[in-house]
Amino acid sequence: MTENGITGAEIVIRALEDQGVEVIFGYPGGAVLPIYDELFQRDHNIRHVLVRHEQGAVHAAEGYARATGKPGVVLVTSGPGATNAVTGLTDALMDSIPLVVLTGQVPTALIGNDAFQEADTVGITRPCTKHNWLVKDPHDLARVIHEAFYVATKGRPGPVVIDIPKDVQFAEGSYVGPGNVAHRTYKPRVKGDLEKIKDAVDAIAAAKKPVIYTGGGVINSGPAASQLLRELARLTGYPVTSTLMGLGAFPADDPQWLGMLGMHGTWEANHAMHQCDVMLCVGARFDDRVTGRLDAFSPNSTKIHIDIDPSSINKNVIVDIPIVGDVAHVLEDLIRVWKAKVCRPDKTALEQWWHEIDGWRARNCLAYAPSRSVIKPQHAIERLYALTKDRDTYITTEVGQHQMWAAQFFRFQEPNRWMTSGGLGTMGYGLPAAVGVQMAFPDSLVVDIAGEASVQMTMQEMSTAVQYDLPIKIFILNNEYMGMVRQWQELLHGGRYSHSYSDSLPDFVKLAEAYGAVGIRASDPASLDDAIAEMIDIKRPVLFDCVVDKTENCFPMIPSGAAHNEMILSDLAEQSVSDAGKTLV
Amino acid sequence: MSASEAIQTHTIAALVDNEAGVLARVIGLFSGRGYNIESLTVAEVDAEEHTSRITIVTSGSAQVIEQIKAQLDRLVPVHRVVDLTVETVPLERELALLKLRASGEKRVESLRLADAFRARVVDSTLNSFVFELTGAPEKINAFIELMGPLGLIDVSRTGVAAISRGAEPL
Incomplete structure (x- = not known):
């Protein structure tokens, strides 16, 4: 299996091929030219996508990874190439997205000399990767690359960086295949402790007011996990809610679905979390956007927590039954234990619980005031959903109000259809992520639900979409404000709109044309459907400028520092926030 | 303050691959997440296996100590993490070098105290001594405190090395 006398650059391409890599997102530069030369000369099956900024390459790889379940691969140069990738790496670390990022480095003899385009890449990326390597010996290169794929994808997934000095790319080394590499230390546990699982089943079966709280871990565990979640929900009849990251694992059309929970979650989901007596947390991590005020979080429940990462257990919330393992396992x-014990949910209690939940549902917390004169952003997403739901659709988003409205109003039925920057909240994520998804699924409908502020952070990737004939649809809810900033300024800062209004916005229709894409503008609610239908029919990249109500707020909302049962709804928006809450982000 | 919020001091041992950057990963984890380091020592303990042992004395609430262990354990080059304070009462030793500049009665007194603490003189001039002392951190603290008024001008400490009592390895 070992093969001698091939160059480091050849080893890289060989290893990527052996790992089954089909697409890499990258940008050439001095310190990776030998690898680019190898891509040019060697006969291989890898498609390279030339992005316009390295941040775009990493987000595209994230979109690819989340839609396919396979690791995303990135190739960038040293120095600025690597530092531009840092935002994407941090994003992938926060959202547990498997990425293998190859960075060029100055020749080993120049490391530490402040050489041209030198940066301490492993130093800079150490806190924003799951692991990273600097490879100084070409004989280590193949092993490290195979280990990198293993580390990125096993256990809690995450991004890894391999920093490869230019002389190592030129030097001759030896190649080993993936089968010959076993990791010395990293062996994450996938099977849960059976005793704890039995305890969990007993608690679940005895519940009077249960709730199943799911997260991105269900998606990361693979499609089987979503199927098992559905089976568990059917067996028990218990209500299901999810974090932003977990949307799609459980179908939004199911009667047991409560909608998303958390800061902009539904009234019923957050009240069920607050009032429940047994909480089954599946692949979620009790993030501050979910829990609200910690000392008031679900005060009376027995908490069961399934997570593959032991450090997620008891990090924010102390749980009663921790189970470390992969969600599907x-x-x-x-x-199996539920069936073997012939468990039956307490029917009377459950009926009473659903009755209580139906009372919360009756608040109709997502209601908004319709308009015939201006497009309401919620309405735009409802129409987008209605007109795309029978298609093979993938949704990405940027970050802000539009993202929350997308989570509330686009009804996801299947996993891996929803790519959003949850943990880091990276404006500019959605457009390049859509590029990545469309590379994986060229015939599917890929829509980036965007805001006009976010999308300008990575707008240059429209050029990438045009170059590779990727018919992505950028659906911009244009309110001319950084909407979520404006909303917080309205609610928490006395309506002082400090620097949240974007004057001098580009004409998005002309901008699309300048890129060689198609621009569409809609500002009249009556013509919205036709405009969306036109967008869907165009088999080219589209910038859709949806001009919406400038001052619409996103509700419900749990203000920072408040508890789940202290949500504000749209008609109560004048309620104030505590001083302590204002200091929270 | 409830029992779970009380600040405890723990000595944690981690067996790690002796590779470039491994110490930076551990230190970066502590600084990035705001954990305390009271003492940290590291040295290779198995040349053939290329493993090093890191001994960290840290403090925090029970929840934070549990987090520290879990966070350390998930670093890729970490083989094993053991909380020596939980599983046994560990043996802890530290080595200190103390330099005194003194003459006359203070010089004589420092030698008497060194004898009582079983410190050794490892360097001397006509107006200075360097003492070497090994022991638990409290013993070293006590020695340093006593030496202060006698002309102590420099202290170097290794930090804590710790091992469990009894027949079991890490």
């Missing part, structure tokens, strides 16, 4: 065992 644990749910499979849990369902």
Whole structure:
């Protein structure tokens, strides 16, 4: 299996091929030219996508990874190439997205000399990767690349960086295949402790007011995990809610679905979390956007927590039954134990609980005032959903109000259809992520639900979409404000709109044309459907400028520092926030 | 303050691959997440296996100590993390070098105290001594405190090395 006398650059391409890599997102530069030369000369099956900024390459790889379940691969140069990738790496770390990022480095003899385009890449990326390597010996290169794929994808997934000095790319080394590499230390546990699972089943079966709280871990665990979640929900009849990251694992059309929970979650989901007596947390991590005020979080519940990362257990919320393991493995065992014990939910209690939940549902918390004169952003997303739901659709987003409205109003039925920057909240994520998704699924409908502020952060990737004939649709809810900033300024800062209005916005229709894409503008609610239909029919990249109500707020909202049962709804928006809450982000 | 919020001091041992950057990963983890480091020592303990042992004395609430262990354990080059304070009462030793500049009665007194603490003189001139002392951190603290008025001008400490009592390895 070992092959001698091939160059480091050849080893890189060989290893990527052996790892089954089909697409890499990258940008050439001095310190990676030998690898680019190899891409040019060597006969291989890897498609390279030339982005316009390295941040775009990493977000595109994230979109690719989340839609396919396979690791995303990035190739960038040293110095600025690597530092531009840092935002994407941090984003992928926060959202547990498997990425393998190859960075060029100055020749080993120049490392530490402040050489041209030198940066301490492993130093800079150490806190924003799951692991990273600087490869100084070409004989280590193949092993490190195979280890990198293993580390990125096993356990809690995450981004890894391999920093490869230019002389190592030129030097001759030896190649080993993936089968010959076993990791010395990293062996994450996937099977849950059976005793704990039995305890969990007992608690779940005895529940009077249960709730299943799911997260991105269900998606990361693979499609089987979503199926098992659905089976568990059917067996128990219990209500299901999800974090932003977990949307699609459970179908939004299911009667047991409560909608998303958390800061902009539904009234019913957050009240169910607050009032429940047993909480089954599946692949979620009790993030501050979910819990609200910690000392008031679900005060009376027995908490069961399934997570593959032991450091997620008891990090924010102390739980009663922790189960470390992969969601699919644990749910499979849990369902098996449930059936073996012939468990039955408490029907009377459950009926009473659903009755209570229906009372919360009756608040109709997502209601908004319709308009015939101006497009309401919620209405735009409802229409986008209605007109795309029967298609093979993938949704990405930027970050802000539009993202929350997308989470509330676009009804996801399947996993891996929803790519959004949850943990880091990276404006500019959605457009390049859409490029990545469309590369994986060229015939599907890929829509980036965007805001006009976010989308300008990575707008240059429209050029990438045009170059590779990727018919992505950028659906901009244009309110001329950084909408979420404006909303917080309205609610928390006395309506002082400090620097949240974007004057001098580009004409998005002309901008699309300048890129060689198609621009569409809609500002009249009556013509919105036709405009969306036109967008869907165009088999080219589209910038859709949806001119919406400038001052619409996103509700419900749990203000920072408040508890789940202290949500504000749209008609109560004048309620104030505590001083302590204002200091929270 | 409830029992779970009380600040405890723990000595944690981590067996790690002796590779470039591994110490930076550990230190970066502590600084990035705001954990305390009271003492940290590291040295290779198995040349063939290329493993090093890091001993960290840290403090925090029970929840934070649990987090520290879990966070350390998920670093890729970490083989094993053991909380020596939980599983046994560990043996802890530190080595200190103390330099005194003194003459006359103070010089004589410093030698008497060194004898009582079983410190050794490892360097001397006509007006200075360097003492070497090994022991638990409290013993070293006490020695340093006593030496202060006698002309102590420099202290170097290794930090804590710790090992569990009994027949079991890490």
